Amino acid sequence: MDNWIKASYNSELRTVDFVDANGSHLIRSGGTLPWRLNNPGNLRPPVVKGVPSPKKTQGYIGIAASPKPNGELGYFFIFPDYNTGRNAIKGNLKRLYSNKSIRSAIQSYAPSNENNTNKYIDDLQKNSGLDPSLIVGELDNAQFEKLVDGIVKIEGYHGKGDTPQKEERRSTTNLVVSNGAQPLADQELILRQDGVDTKVKTDQTGRIPPVMHNPNKGVVEILREKLDGSLEAITQIIASAPGGNLLLTMDWTQYTASTNKHAGAASGKQVTKDAIKYVVQPGDSLSKIASKFKVSVSDLKKENSIKNINKIFPGEVLIIGGGKEAANQPKPNSPTHQESKPASEKAKEKHKKNEPGASVPAKANPLVNAGSKPLATTVSREGVGSPIATISSTQIKAPWMEIAIREAKEWAGYHEKKMPAKDNSKGIITDNYHKEIGSNATLSTAWCAAFVNYCLKESGFAYVKGAAGTSSQFPAMSKHFVKIDKPVYGAIVVYRHTNPKYGTGHVAFMYAKIDRGDFAVLGGNQGDTIKINPHIEVYIKAVKAKVVGFYVPAAYYAHALEVLKNGDDFGDIQHVKDIKKMIGDSADFSTKTQ
16 A cells, blocks of 8 residues: 655656655656646645745645746645545635635635636536535535535646656665664665766665666666775666665674773873673673673672672663772663652653763763673784774674663553552653654553654664554564564564454563563553563463564564574573562553553
8 A cells, every 4th residue: 555755846847756655656747737746626835935834734745846837936735645635625625714605715715816716616616516605614515525526627637638647656675784683874885877876874774765766777786885995796776676675784894992091001090991881681691791791790799789690681781890989870770770759750850861871970981882792802002002892793682672671660660641549650651652753642542662663763773653653563564674483582572452452452572481481571551551461371361462473673684583593592581570570560460551
């Protein structure tokens, strides 16, 4: 089904380019201007100081500038389809002319300085059979439809025009660059077609603008520049072939970060290590992490205020190597971090969720993100300067789970609305996840999908924006996600409810293996809060939901396939009560997901 989201008009070629949400294009030419624009009423936006400034009209996806006979530009709305354009006529008539007669309405709708208004009124009476003295707002439904039909006919939507109507679809290829586990941002590519090179850069989600297929031209070569300045061919897109999604999995980038404060060897100052922010991975233990970073278990325990060294959980953040000073500072998302402030107080604070360590006072050492491999430390040939930590481009598993755990720790026990005293709610969640992804909804509208998309957005992965991102089925409908056969850590699980009392469906993250062969599912809008529920016990048996599938971001797909070759990557079986305690969730399991 077409989902045109924007359109532009070429006045010289007299063509309209409609762009679909999936990146494909439809070129419309010939026929009449109202037909090309899907604007059967020839509706125009108001113009302020020479600039079109629409205020009330709904549903348009572009504005066309078309020269008038006197050389001035006339502006017209472009609508995604005929019905949307027709509804705009109805809205215009009801909003502006409801209290006027048809005659008076047309005198404003088709003014005499641009139209033969009297002829317009006469033709409208002949076409509709309606007396021009009738009041627009007093017409019944059938009469109102006749009025609209008459306007559409006079404006020429169904006219033949100078040339025949023509529509030409052009497919596109959507390309994502990944290292197999995470999208690669700011990577420069060169698109070469018919000897012309165009440079593009990947965005934060690893994507470049959709590559349009033009069958009249040759292949599109995709190249990258090597360190010596020469160009290397990576792949090519056949312009005459159907469009689709293309994932380039490449190990391009090596990231570096300073792990020591800059101090020359002759300065006499002691060089102290900076703190490292480490995200706990499935299968990790405190002893493994200590060995990896050449620190002691006791130091890790002390620096992170860990009570039980046998209980650390994936997605939590540890501070490594910060010493006593770092250990004494409050650390965001540390294993024991629990928000105890009322929601009303937290709402007054400025959120800095994209800034690791933002809540650490200025005296604390800066945090350096560590990948899943040890840091290789090197110094200059002369043995002076700042040692460098070379962080492998192999990223941590499911980076979005760090965000999900952070949010769970912040809001577990809080709810989307004021709850009865018997529920022992800590307060109201003040983060509107709908707003965070560009939707106008509030948490009174099901927000499980908005929560998942927010976590993806915060971790730099592609997500679904706006109203489309609020559907629990979004991973199954979006090109940004790929279905996998079995779950991996952090996989997105999509449910379809069979009982309407639970809503249409639910979406959440697969977090851990738990007792009795079940899985812990972490999600938003689970019992009106962010919490853990068992996959089988709650969703399959109690709710009787159907699993639509397990999904991962397209940029993570290669990594997921490697994991599934060896089984899974959930690590050891966890006890669900321990996970709930870790995030501060003391409530019972809940079947409410919508």
